[in-house]
Amino acid sequence: MKSSLAKSLLLAGALTCALGTPCIAQMVYSGFWVVGNHVTDRCEIVTSNPVIDYTVIWFGSGPYQSLDDARLARSTISACPQEDPASAVNRAPDDNGSDSPG
DSSP states (O other): OHHHHHHHHHHHHHHHHHHHHHHHHHHHHOSEEEEEETTTTEEEEESSOOOOOSSSEEEEEEEESSHHHHHHHHHHOTTSOSSOHHHHHTOOOOTTOTTSOO
């Protein structure tokens, strides 16, 4: 009986270690990365550690603890455009633009 209980406890301990290690690794390596994407010609913020292959992704920076930290880092990287692409889409046209009549 003691031998069976000891084996069960050993097996439970081994399974806990085996299944717990990837979870701990995910917690340690979670965050945000800034990557340069050749396909889109933009700097993007991703939530997984990028694979730098120099054909699609030419650089990666991170991990950053928060999305705001990643955005701040993206704004300081010289290869990235200074204007956030999302804010460019929502910008109102100028009143004195060349398309205005008169």
